[in-house]
Each structure stands twice: as C-alpha cells, then as structure tokens.
Amino acid sequence: MGKYNYDKSALAGLGVGDFLNEVKVREAHIAAAPAEEIKSVYNANILAGRLHPDYQQARIAEIKNEPDAKTFTFVQDDENGTGALAYFRAGQYISAVIEMNGVIITKPYTIASAPKAALGDKNTSYMITVKKSPDGFASEHILNNWKEGDVIMFSQPLGQFYYQDLRDAKNVIAAAGGSGITPFYAMAAAIADGTEDFNLTILYGSRTADSILLKNELAELETKAAGKVKVVHILSDEEKDGYEHGFITAEMIKKYGSGDYSVFACGPKAMMDFLKEETEKLGLPGRRVRFEVPGEFGNPAGTQGYPAEAAGKEYDITVIVRGEETKIKCRSDQTLLDACQMAGIPVTSDCRSGLCGWCHSRLVSGDVFMPESADGRREADKKFGWIHPCAAYPLGSVTMEVFPNV
Numbered sequence: 001m002g003k004y005n006y007d008k009s010a011l012a013g014l015g016v017g018d019f020l021n022e023v024k025v026r027e028a029h030i031a032a033a034p035a036e037e038i039k040s041v042y043n044a045n046i047l048a049g050r051l052h053p054d055y056q057q058a059r060i061a062e063i064k065n066e067p068d069a070k071t072f073t074f075v076q077d078d079e080n081g082t083g084a085l086a087y088f089r090a091g092q093y094i095s096a097v098i099e100m101n102g103v104i105i106t107k108p109y110t111i112a113s114a115p116k117a118a119l120g121d122k123n124t125s126y127m128i129t130v131k132k133s134p135d136g137f138a139s140e141h142i143l144n145n146w147k148e149g150d151v152i153m154f155s156q157p158l159g160q161f162y163y164q165d166l167r168d169a170k171n172v173i174a175a176a177g178g179s180g181i182t183p184f185y186a187m188a189a190a191i192a193d194g195t196e197d198f199n200l201t202i203l204y205g206s207r208t209a210d211s212i213l214l215k216n217e218l219a220e221l222e223t224k225a226a227g228k229v230k231v232v233h234i235l236s237d238e239e240k241d242g243y244e245h246g247f248i249t250a251e252m253i254k255k256y257g258s259g260d261y262s263v264f265a266c267g268p269k270a271m272m273d274f275l276k277e278e279t280e281k282l283g284l285p286g287r288r289v290r291f292e293v294p295g296e297f298g299n300p301a302g303t304q305g306y307p308a309e310a311a312g313k314e315y316d317i318t319v320i321v322r323g324e325e326t327k328i329k330c331r332s333d334q335t336l337l338d339a340c341q342m343a344g345i346p347v348t349s350d351c352r353s354g355l356c357g358w359c360h361s362r363l364v365s366g367d368v369f370m371p372e373s374a375d376g377r378r379e380a381d382k383k384f385g386w387i388h389p390c391a392a393y394p395l396g397s398v399t400m401e402v403f404p405n406v
C-alpha cells in the first residue's frame, strides 16, 4: 500500500505548492510591513461606536418642574466629544455619572423621550424625569444641583425593557407607578410618531390627580396616536370622577386587556412586588409578562434566606483594585457597591439592580447575601465566586476584587 492511499483524481488541477509555501510567504510579508498600526476605518465600527459609545456627554438644555420631580432635556455636547447622542429603543435607560461630595456614583434613568429625538448626526436629545424619593440621595442631589448648561456624563442606552414583536403581543397593558411612567411615555411617543407599531394601554397609578407626572404630555400623545395609545389614571389616595380608584390589580388589567396581550410593569419596588402576585393570577405565559429592572433592592432584613443575626451590623471590607488593597466599612443593610462608591472606589455600575452584570466582581473571601430576585448572575459566576456588588450585602468581613473602567 502506498504512503497516501486515496483517490488523487479528486485533486486534479489543484496545486498544493502555494498552500505549502503559505507560511513562508506570510512571514515574508510581515517582515516587510511597516511597524505602525494599520489605520483602517470600517463603517461597521463607526456604527457600533455611534450606537454603543463607552460614555456620552450631554448638556442640560431645559428643565421643567413636575409634581415632586423635574424633567430634564439633554442635548449632545460637541465641545466634550459627543457630536450626537446614541439612538435607543423606547424603554431603555442610561446611567448618569454623578459626582457628589467628591464621590462618583452612577444612577440609571429611563429615557422618556421618543427615540426619533436621538436619530441623526446633530440636534439629538434625551429627556429624563427625576422624582424626589425619601431615601434617594442621588435624586435629592440632582433636584437640588443640576441646572441648565451643566454637562452630565451618561452611559450608552442599556436594558431589555422594550417592545419586541417576536415575543410580545400586539396589545400591551402597561402598569406604571410614579416615575415608572417614563418607559411607557417613550413607547407612546414612538407609537405616535410611527417608530413603533403596537397598541399600548397605560394603567398609570398615582396618589392624587395633582401628583400625576407628564399628565398633559400623555394626553397629547394619546390624541396624536389616534387610538393606538390609551391612558387610564388610577388614584390610590383620592376618589374623583373620570379616574379609577385603588391599585393596579389583576382585575383591573383584565378589564382593559382583551384577547392576547402582554403586561409590562415599571414602578416603585412595593408596587412591583404587589404586581408580581397580581400578574400570576392572569395565567399568562412567562414571555407575556415583563418587569423593568427595579432599582436598588433596599434593606434585605426580613427577606427570605437572610440571616436575622446579620441585621444591624457593620463589617470590614477589603477591596482590591488593580492589585492595591483599600479597607472600608459596610453596614449589613448596605450594598457592597454603595459602600465602595461612598468610599471613593470607582466600581463600574449601571442598573444597580443585580441584573446587568456591569459591576461583576470577584469575591476573594467572606460571605454575602444576594436576594434571589436581584441575583442576575450566571450559574458559572455563582460557582466560581463572582458577585454583583450592587445587590450583595456582607454577612461578615469580606475581601473582593473589583475591575473599574471609569
């Protein structure tokens, strides 16, 4: 039998000489090439940079006062390197980088304006609404300090809370509370200007008629959308003609939802917890019920699985950044992200809800509690000791390694 016993007729006409010499030829080209970096500009890279900038600089062009809130309109800030703001899907959020008393933190805010306002190479804008919150140190800072002309740094648009016709029904019932109206405002605006094509019924819960955010603007969008957007106001603390009274319940969703519909929910944590139980009563398939990221989990004491003896304690935390150790303190009701940022350690973060993974850090030693509903880690992360410090509470002394990119 010959050395290579196969039918060589299949290779007729194919020379292997070039192929055998390929390595030598390539090495000769490399040796002859100049040492400078190749400067090629590909359209795909330009588009990726426009849609997913690392950070974008935006200037406050207008501030509108709302009940217990302010609505800020931002435009691109050319002078600081942002020629146009990034396009987004109605319902996505951006994270604001906020400097407070020498400490840098990030806070996510949904873009309330229509995506069309951020389309194009110039004259782009975003609108966000910031509501006063009793324990919201960032919202307090923003409402008291941000003024027209200020330049704020934001992340690229993020999040999955937008309409997707492959998954969602053509009819969407939106359950909104307080500033949780903002993603639905953006969706209504996108429907009204023809960017999106689905039917949106917004059940908007507020305490009283006077505390409704963006009330006139919502009414205008309802008119403009010509039957595709309907807004129903529900007042919890007041009974008034023309308004529903009480909370957004399964019964109320059924009253306004007919046939095949999806439910989207966004609002304060207490409302979201309540709605999780109510939406279960609807018997809808999982893909038809969507909850926006809920924001910070808050005090974990009393949560299922939380050890009662950990409540009210303060622990030593060692944080490793690029090989350097810093010692800080963290209360047991405080997240590790919060403690780091308060101590001036710049941990990368966006959603602050445990779900996006941007704060992904390594737990070197110690124990943490991560509430199940805020634990968005992959199974491999859990197995190999990675945590999301925005949703991790210390249960003793902890050493962790963080990887900031700010």
Ligand code: FES
Pocket: 348, 349, 350, 351, 352, 353, 354, 355, 356, 357, 358, 359, 360, 376, 388, 389, 390, 391
């Ligand atoms: S900031 Fe999103 S998971 Fe921590």
